[in-house]
Structures are given as structure tokens and as C-alpha cells.
Amino acid sequence: MATSSIKEVAQLARVSVGTVSNVLNRPEIVSPATRERVFDAIRELGFVRNEVARSLRAGRSRTVGLVVLDVSNPFFVDVAHGAEAVADEHDTMVVLCNSAGDPGRERRHLDQLEQQRVLGILITPVRTDDPWLTKIAARGTPVVLVDSPATGLRCSVAVDDRLGGRLAAAHLLERGHRRILFAGGPPSVRQVADRHAGVAEVVAAAGGGAELVACAAPELTVAGGRAIGERLAAMPAAERPTAACCANDMMALGLLQAMAAHGLRVPDDLAIVGYDDIDFAAAAAVPLSSVRQPRELLGRTAVDLLLDEVADPGRHRHRQVIFQPDLVVRESSAPRRTS
Amino acid sequence: MATSSIKEVAQLARVSVGTVSNVLNRPEIVSPATRERVFDAIRELGFVRNEVARSLRAGRSRTVGLVVLDVSNPFFVDVAHGAEAVADEHDTMVVLCNSAGDPGRERRHLDQLEQQRVLGILITPVRTDDPWLTKIAARGTPVVLVDSPATGLRCSVAVDDRLGGRLAAAHLLERGHRRILFAGGPPSVRQVADRHAGVAEVVAAAGGGAELVACAAPELTVAGGRAIGERLAAMPAAERPTAACCANDMMALGLLQAMAAHGLRVPDDLAIVGYDDIDFAAAAAVPLSSVRQPRELLGRTAVDLLLDEVADPGRHRHRQVIFQPDLVVRESSAPRRTS
DNA sequence: GACGATCGTTGAGACGATTCAAAACCATCT
DNA sequence: AGATGGTTTTGAATCGTCTCAACGATCGTC
Numbered sequence: 242m243a244t245s246s247i248k249e250v251a252q253l254a255r256v257s258v259g260t261v262s263n264v265l266n267r268p269e270i271v272s273p274a275t276r277e278r279v280f281d282a283i284r285e286l287g288f289v290r291n292e293v294a295r296s297l298r299a300g301r302s303r304t305v306g307l308v309v310l311d312v313s314n315p316f317f318v319d320v321a322h323g324a325e326a327v328a329d330e331h332d333t334m335v336v337l338c339n340s341a342g343d344p345g346r347e348r349r350h351l352d353q354l355e356q357q358r359v360l361g362i363l364i365t366p367v368r369t370d371d372p373w374l375t376k377i378a379a380r381g382t383p384v385v386l387v388d389s390p391a392t393g394l395r396c397s398v399a400v401d402d403r404l405g406g407r408l409a410a411a412h413l414l415e416r417g418h419r420r421i422l423f424a425g426g427p428p429s430v431r432q433v434a435d436r437h438a439g440v441a442e443v444v445a446a447a448g449g450g451a452e453l454v455a456c457a458a459p460e461l462t463v464a465g466g467r468a469i470g471e472r473l474a475a476m477p478a479a480e481r482p483t484a485a486c487c488a489n490d491m492m493a494l495g496l497l498q499a500m501a502a503h504g505l506r507v508p509d510d511l512a513i514v515g516y517d518d519i520d521f522a523a524a525a526a527v528p529l530s531s532v533r534q535p536r537e538l539l540g541r542t543a544v545d546l547l548l549d550e551v552a553d554p555g556r557h558r559h560r561q562v563i564f565q566p567d568l569v570v571r572e573s574s575a576p577r578r579t580s
Numbered sequence: 581m582a583t584s585s586i587k588e589v590a591q592l593a594r595v596s597v598g599t600v601s602n603v604l605n606r607p608e609i610v611s612p613a614t615r616e617r618v619f620d621a622i623r624e625l626g627f628v629r630n631e632v633a634r635s636l637r638a639g640r641s642r643t644v645g646l647v648v649l650d651v652s653n654p655f656f657v658d659v660a661h662g663a664e665a666v667a668d669e670h671d672t673m674v675v676l677c678n679s680a681g682d683p684g685r686e687r688r689h690l691d692q693l694e695q696q697r698v699l700g701i702l703i704t705p706v707r708t709d710d711p712w713l714t715k716i717a718a719r720g721t722p723v724v725l726v727d728s729p730a731t732g733l734r735c736s737v738a739v740d741d742r743l744g745g746r747l748a749a750a751h752l753l754e755r756g757h758r759r760i761l762f763a764g765g766p767p768s769v770r771q772v773a774d775r776h777a778g779v780a781e782v783v784a785a786a787g788g789g790a791e792l793v794a795c796a797a798p799e800l801t802v803a804g805g806r807a808i809g810e811r812l813a814a815m816p817a818a819e820r821p822t823a824a825c826c827a828n829d830m831m832a833l834g835l836l837q838a839m840a841a842h843g844l845r846v847p848d849d850l851a852i853v854g855y856d857d858i859d860f861a862a863a864a865a866v867p868l869s870s871v872r873q874p875r876e877l878l879g880r881t882a883v884d885l886l887l888d889e890v891a892d893p894g895r896h897r898h899r900q901v902i903f904q905p906d907l908v909v910r911e912s913s914a915p916r917r918t919s
Numbered sequence: 920g921a922c923g924a925t926c927g928t929t930g931a932g933a934c935g936a937t938t939c940a941a942a943a944c945c946a947t948c949t
Numbered sequence: 950a951g952a953t954g955g956t957t958t959t960g961a962a963t964c965g966t967c968t969c970a971a972c973g974a975t976c977g978t979c
Binding site for chain 4: 259271272294300
């Protein structure tokens with residue numbers, strides 16, 4: 242019942258603790274007979290390695306922290322999945338922490354992770370370039386920004402959000418839409434600002450009477466999208482935009498639901514393009530066109546960068562990886578049957 | 581850069597390590613002057629407590645593991661949220677692990693948590709009564725089952741799924757439906773089996789030509805619900821059930837989407853009742869009626885039970901807490917306008 | 920000025936695993 | 950018998966923190 246230690250295993254197997262440790266870590270240098278005796282003892286005692294002691298001795302734990310903005314957003318779940326896959330290969334654990342967009346929660350998680358002496362921290366920060374992150378890194382815990390570009394001081398993986406915005410807008414313009422809505426969220430969120438900028442850029446360059454209407458919800462959630470949808474439905478049809486770029490898929494889903502609730506058809510009355518291409522997007526009542534991000538790859542690459550830094554901090558060069566998004570066209574922005 | 585230890589702090593503050601430890605843990609027994617000197621040293625060195633060493637010394641880490649079936653299901657996110665709230669109050673961390681319904685992944689997570697010497701493990705197991713859980717508990721890591729009733733051997737928190745099924749079915753019968761579908765998933769999942777049983781019980785007792793049709797998807801996901809919806813849409817209208825109870829809200833959403841895609845109206849052509857009452861349910865295109873579970877409370881209670889056991893394993897008595905679900909009626913099962 | 924009592928501070932073990940230089944063992948050959 | 954070389958095994962030191970018995974001041978009291 243009380244968990245047994247290496248010492249008790251040694252006693253039972255009549256060897257020294259050093260030998261037990263060798264059996265555990267380099268079994269090949271231990272003679273087969275001894276090895277077997279030790280394994281028997283381990284089995285008999287139900288010995289479970291104490292990772293805490295290992296970590297103390299090693300000076301670091303075999304764990305990386307991943308702090309995300311919203312665990313309920315499937316986008317981050319997928320990022321986490323990718324991170325876990327790579328971490329697994331390196332016998333490392335990922336602990337998922339949810340800041341929920343709250344700087345206080347984020348800070349508490351960071352403190353805990355630092356105290357746990359994690360290998361490193363992957364984070365989508367609430368505020369870009371929080372000086373606290375620099376302090377943490379300076380104290381020896383590498384930090385990699387996820388879905389957020391860094392300056393040369395550290396590693397980061399991100400997706401070109403401006404390009405994503407351009408892709409979405411260009412697609413809608415090409416489909417003949419002239420009055421386009423950007424359904425955004427808090428402009429303090431960099432991802433939103435960049436996507437908006439991309440859309441604006443293309444619309445401005447289009448000419449031919451193309452114009453952009455912006456509308457922001459307080460949160461990047463389904464509810465936020467619904468709220469914007471309500472406002473849209475209340476507009477006279479003539480003034481209403483004919484297409485919408487959404488800051489993310491959750492909002493796009495909300496918008497879609499609001500349209501359905503008011504008897505407006507998608508894409509006929511309103512074409513919609515989401516962002517993230519979460520699995521829900523393809524499965525929506527009207528399958529959503531969306532800007533796809535390499536979600537798992539983001540996670541995988543983040544861990545790669547982190548482990549590279551950990552393996553040899555001397556040789557390591559900070560890199561800022563930027564991926565290209567691409568557009569997945571589905572029914573929600575199909576060519577307009579009307580007019 | 582190299583993180584500094586209590587020893588260096590002591591040196592800089594010209595006190596013993598014991599005193600630094602006292603400042604950290606019982607500041608009131610240290611004289612104000614010394615205390616200040618130590619705090620200054622801590623600040624100057626950017627000292628960060630080493631939780632690993634603390635855990636080793638204490639014999640356990642201030643962490644509980646929470647292993648869930650599916651992080652992308654908002655139900656579990658909410659459970660985790662509740663757990664975290666209580667854990668926070670006790671200066672404890674929750675690490676969220678996703679088994680994704682895979683026994684192998686579950687097992688790996690359990691091993692890791694045990695090696696980390698967590699305070700205890702909260703788990704929604706893939707298979708009920710996995711003997712491995714008993715072994716873990718016997719070795720000294722308390723286990724609490726979540727959303728799954730236990731026998732007297734350990735604590736558990738769960739919701740009466742049979743009752744939930746009865747509530748959903750009774751509601752639909754009361755609305756005049758006679759041909760009712762149960763949209764389920766893998767019958768090996770206890771929650772599904774119980775909900776099904778509850779529905780079946782009430783339908784059987786109803787008489788008046790009430791009948792139950794069962795249809796199972798391979799997964800309790802949106803896609804699973806869609807698949808069932810496709811089959812439904814393909815049926816001649818006369819044979820089609822007029823109402824559906826779903827094993828969870830994800831499936832209900834999928835079903836709803838499939839209906840919309842085929843031009844069938846909810847609730848007129850098909851009334852739908854979901855299960856879990858996740859936030860998406862209320863925000864769906866047609867707001868979903870659903871059986872509500874006290875999600876956060878499940879998490880809160882699980883941690884309470886766990887910490888009670890940890891605090892005094894001697895006095896602790898295992899308890900099996902069962903909550904009552906209740907039905908939330910929304911548009912998706914509104915009275916039928918037709919006939 | 921001796922004796923306690925009180926209050927702060929100290930320092931020596933733990934905790935459990937890893938590491939590594941040194942010791943022990945064994946077989947073989949001179 | 951002794952030297953040689955190779956393989957196994959050992960045991961002490963270490964990681965950073967906490968705990969607790971013991972120690973030293975300081976003060977009041979008689």
C-alpha cells in the first residue's frame with residue numbers, strides 16, 4: 242500500500258540501489274541473472290518509479306506546459322493533440338492549461354509551471370509580448386509562442402493571419418460580393434486584428450464599389466457570432482452585406498445559426514467564410530467554407546522547437562516559423578443562385 | 581539564468597537555509613528584519629520555489645490528475661472547470677488528460693500520473709471497473725470515478741442516466757409523440773446504455789401504440805449524429821419517427837444539421853431532445869431541448885471527495901454521489917403545429 | 920547574578936533516484 | 950602465482966526543500 246522505493250527493491254533482490262537503477266535505465270549492462278532478480282522484486286513489490294525524485298535529480302521534469310486561450314475551442318484541442326504526439330515520441334508529458342483569456346489565470350498557470358521546473362512552456366498569450374514571459378525565459382525555462390509571432394528573442398510558430406484574411410476576402414469578391422462584413426472580436430486579440438487587416442487590404446484594392454463593414458463581438462464564441470447575426474438580420478435587406486468573413490469558426494457557426502433562426506438562407510442571402518476549419522465547420526448544417534490552419538502541425542512544430550532548445554541551448558537559434566493558411570471552399574460560400 | 585536555490589538566497593541574506601524555508605512557509609515566526617532581508621534576496625535573485633523538491637520531501641505532489649474521455653466535448657471541459665475551481669482553493673493543480681476513449685492512451689496517462697505521485701486521480705474510465713484502477717488505488721493513489729458509479733470500493737460522482745432517459749422520453753410522449761428514436765452510440769459506453777434503458781422503460785410503460793426505434797452510431801460525435809440523420813431522412817415519412825432522444829448533445833447537433841440539410845423541419849418533422857445541455861445546445865440553430873447535468877458540480881464534488889480521502893485516509897468513508905438530471909425544454913421539442 | 924522562559928535561528932538529516940569512480944569478480948595467459 | 954583485461958556491482962555524493970531538536974540571545978524575576 243505505501244508505495245515502495247528503489248531501496249526496498251534492492252533489498253529484496255539482494256543488490257545495491259545502484260544496480261536497481263541500472264536495471265531501470267541501462268538494463269544491457271546488468272547481467273541477465275541479476276536483471277531477472279531485480280525485475281522479480283519490482284513485480285512482487287508493485288514498485289512504481291518516482292518521477293518526482295527523478296526530476297529533482299535531473300534538475301528538470303519531463304513535462305512541457307501548454308497554455309491556451311480556450312480549451313473549448315477545438316482549434317486548441319487540435320494544437321494540443323499535435324504537441325502531444327511529438328512529446329510522446331520524446332517520452333515527455335504535455336500538461337494542458339487553460340487561461341480562458343484571463344491574464345490572472347494565465348499568470349497563475351505560468352507560475353505553477355515554472356515552479357514545477359517544466360522543460361519549457363508553449364503559450365498562446367493573452368497579451369502579446371508580456372514582459373513576464375521574458376523573465377521566465379531569462380530564468381531558464383524556454384518559452385515558445387504558439388499561434389503568435391515572436392521577435393528574435395524566442396521561438397514561435399504562427400500562421401499568416403493577414404494572408405488568411407486576404408484569401409477569404411478575395412474568394413468572396415471573386416464570387417461577386419461587393420458588400421462584405423468582417424465579423425470580428427476584441428481587436429486586442431492580434432489574430433483578429435491581422436485577419437481583419439488582410440480582409441480590408443483586399444477589399445480596398447478591389448474597387449468596383451467593394452466595401453467592408455466591420456462588426457465586433459465581445460467574445461470569439463458561438464454566442465458572439467449569434468449576436469452579430471441578430472444585428473444583421475435586423476438590417477433592411479438592401480443594406481445588408483451579402484457575405485461575411487468571420488474571425489473564427491465558432492463565430493461563423495453562431496452567425497449561421499442566427500441566419501437560420503431568422504429564415505435567411507446561406508449562402509443565398511449571406512455567404513459565410515469561417516476561420517480555423519475546425520471539424521465542426523465541415524459538419525455544420527450548411528458546411529462552412531473556412532480558412533484552414535495546420536492546427537496539429539502548429540503543436541508539433543512548437544514542441545520540436547522547444548525540445549531543440551532544451552537539447553542544446555548553446556547551439557540553438559531561435560526561429561519564427563510561419564505557416565501559410567489555405568482556403569477550403571464549401572457550401573456556405575457557393576455561387577449565388579439569385580440575381 | 582540558472583535558477584537559484586534556497587541555498588543561494590540564504591547566502592545572500594546571510595541566514596541559514598532553514599530560515600529561508602521558514603520565511604517561505606511560516607513567515608510569522610521569523611523576525612521582521614530577517615524576513616525583509618530574505619525577501620530582498622529572493623527578489624534580487626529572482627528565486628522561484630522548486631516544487632519538485634517540495635513534492636519529493638512531502639512524498640506527494642500538489643496535483644490531481646483528471647482523465648476524461650474527450651476533451652473536445654464541452655461537457656468534460658465544464659467538469660474540468662468545476663474541478664479546477666475547488667482545487668484552486670486548496671492550492672492544488674489539475675492536470676487534464678485526454679484518453680480519447682482509447683484504453684492504451686488511458687493506461688499511459690494513468691502510469692504517468694502514478695509516477696508523478698499525484699494526490700489522486702479523477703477519471704471517467706473507458707471501461708467501467710478496470711482492475712488496473714484498483715491496483716493503483718491499492719498502491720496508494722486514491723481514485724475517484726467521474727460520471728460513472730462505483731461500487732463501495734471507491735468514491736464516485738455520477739448522474740442518474742436512467743432517470744435522464746426517462747425524463748426525455750416522458751416529455752416526448754407527453755407531447756404526443758408515439759414513434760420515438762433513440763439515437764445512441766457504442767452500447768459498451770455505460771452512459772449510453774443507461775440512457776437508452778431509461779427511455780425504453782418509459783416508452784414500454786406508455787402503451788397507446790408507443791414504440792421505440794433504436795439506432796446506434798459508432799461514435800458519440802456530431803458526425804455520428806449526422807450519420808443517423810441521413811438514415812432518418814432516407815426513410816419514407818410515414819415510417820419515420822417523429823421524435824428523437826439523443827445519447828448526447830453532440831449527436832443531437834449532428835442530427836439537427838442533417839435534418840436542416842434535407843429540408844426537414846425541427847421540431848415539426850422531428851422533435852429532438854439532447855443530453856448534457858452543453859452551451860452549444862442552447863445556441864443551436866434550433867435551440868435544443870436537453871437533459872441537463874450538473875457538469876461543474878460533478879467536477880467540484882469529485883475533487884472534494886478526493887481531497888477528503890487524502891486529508892485523512894483513516895477516517896474517510898468512500899461515497900457514491902448521484903445527482904439528478906433535469907430536463908430543459910426549448911424549441912427543438914416545442915408542441916407540434918401540424919395535425 | 921543566577922535561573923528560566925521566550926523568541927529566533929541554526930544545521931543536520933531525510934525524501935528517492937541517478938551517476939560515476941572505485942572495488943570486486945572472473946577468466947585467461949605467462 | 951601473478952599479471953592482464955574485461956565485465957559487474959557497489960556506495961557515496963548529489964539534486965532543493967522541509968522539519969525538528971538543539972542552540973543562543975534577550976529579558977524579566979527573585
